Amino acid sequence: MKVYGHPMSTCTRKVLTVLAEKGHEAQLVVIDLGKGEQKQPEHLARHPFGVIPVLEDEDFKLYESRAIIRYLDQKLPGPSLTPTELRAKALMDQWLSVEQSYVSGPAIKILYQRVLLPMRGQQGDESLVASAKADLAKALDVIDKALAGQEYLAGSTYSLADISWMPYMQCLAVTKVEDLINDRPNVAAWWKRVSARPAWVKVSS
Ligand SMILES: N[C@@H](CCC(=O)N[C@@H](CS)C(=O)NCC(=O)O)C(=O)O
Known part of the structure; x- marks a missing residue:
């Protein structure tokens, strides 16, 4: 492959x-x-x-x-990253869709303004950062509520939904808006949990 x-x-x-x-x-x-x-x-x-x-x-x-x-x-063989239970699988699909619709766009916008433009010697626009941050805050409030009392986005099983959000959570740290994570206790605990997984450590380091 x-x-x-x-x-x-x-x-x-x-x-x-x-x-x-x-x-x-x-x-x-x-x-x-x-x-x-x-x-x-x-x-x-x-x-x-x-x-x-x-x-x-x-x-x-x-x-x-x-x-x-x-x-x-x-x-591929190996541990399944898709829950078998109908509703947990539906929730995985919901969170994948939420990430695609409301998270990746603003996270990449901040990366562009705070990292990619400065790398090219251009100044980013902090008003665009502020509006992207507000969009992300809304999405993170939603998962903070969903993660109360459960370990992963789809429930008790680590899934493709968690994996699809993780690179954007890391983006927040790189672009110095990690307060979006740290100010939300359930999101912070979830991020600590999922980012310690050996597979993620291997890919992100
Ligand atoms: N919806 C696409 C998005 C792909 C995408 O935007 N990839 C970025 C890198 S993360 C890229 O290739 N950017 C270069 C460009 O836009 O020219 C996917 O999920 O694969």
């Missing part, structure tokens, strides 16, 4: 975390976003939207990180 991605990319990290949880090695083919390799014809042939990650499993190609992690979880 090959993963076309970048070790620092949030979406690639979801895929690498699932592979690590499953104990499966895949070849990471690094696409250099700094050089714009994701927009070159060679990569556009793999991913028509010119982003990463892409999974190649023999003659099968798949893009979109949330589709890839679902595929890998079903395909």
Whole structure:
């Protein structure tokens, strides 16, 4: 198996975390976003939207990180990352959707303003950071409530939902808005728990 991605990319990290949880090695083919390799014809042939990650499993190609992690979880042996109980599985899907709809966008916006623009010698716009932070605060209030009395987003089982949120939680630390996590006791306890998992430590260090 090959993963076309970048070790620092949030979406690639979801895929690498699932592979690590499953104990499966895949070849990471690094696409250099700094050089714009994701927009070159060679990569556009793999991913028509010119982003990463892409999974190649023999003659099968798949893009979109949330589709890839679902595929890998079903395909590979190792611990299941999808609850079997109907309602827990439905909650996993709900939190995956919440992450996609309300979390990844503002988290990446902050990363762009606070890290990527300064890396290019440009100043970020703190008013955009403030509005993205407010959006994230709303989403984190929602999971803080949901996590009261349960260990993981889908209930008692660590799942793809937790994995899909984790790279964005790490983004908050990197962009110096970790108060969004620390001010919410259930989110903070959950983040401490999930970020200590060996698979995540391996992928994120
Ligand atoms: N919905 C896509 C988003 C992919 C995405 O935005 N990837 C980022 C890296 S995390 C990327 O390739 N950015 C480069 C660009 O937008 O040109 C997924 O979940 O795979």
